[in-house]
Amino acid sequence: MAAPGTMCRKWTSSLIAQFIIVLPSQIQPAFDSHETFEEYESSPGRYRGFCKRCGTSLVWRSADDTSTVDVFLGTVDEKWLVHEDGGKVGQALARPNGTQFWMENAIPGVTDLVKGGKEFLREGEDGWERKKE
Numbered sequence: 001m002a003a004p005g006t007m008c009r010k011w012t013s014s015l016i017a018q019f020i021i022v023l024p025s026q027i028q029p030a031f032d033s034h035e036t037f038e039e040y041e042s043s044p045g046r047y048r049g050f051c052k053r054c055g056t057s058l059v060w061r062s063a064d065d066t067s068t069v070d071v072f073l074g075t076v077d078e079k080w081l082v083h084e085d086g087g088k089v090g091q092a093l094a095r096p097n098g099t100q101f102w103m104e105n106a107i108p109g110v111t112d113l114v115k116g117g118k119e120f121l122r123e124g125e126d127g128w129e130r131k132k133e
Contacts, residue, residue: 012057015111018073
């Protein structure tokens with residue numbers, strides 16, 4: 001999944017934040033078991049997790065949906081991104097082929113070049129507003 005929105009751009013210091021959505025049980029050991037893990041509520045019901053030693057952005061989660069956690073792809077160990085199965089795992093994880101959020105904040109001609117998948121402009125009172133084709 002990719003997010004070219006302003007909040008993720010500033011949070012990750014990159015033009016497009018890439019992350020994978022996982023079940024909390026798939027993160028072993030759990031982030032909150034580490035003394036260096038910290039979270040803050042960036043907006044009502046939205047939490048950003050980071051390393052309080054070095055400041056690395058690690059995860060994003062919503063209190064509205066506790067069934068998933070968004071893990072920033074750049075935090076996945078090199079073993080999985082590069083070396084496992086000749087890099088095929090990394091290729092599968094890193095190629096944007098899913099959903100893109102906050103497209104109303106995309107930089108024209110720069111962060112809106114990823115094609116395919118669902119694109120959403122913004123989150124509204126009734127859920128996500130889909131980009132018109």
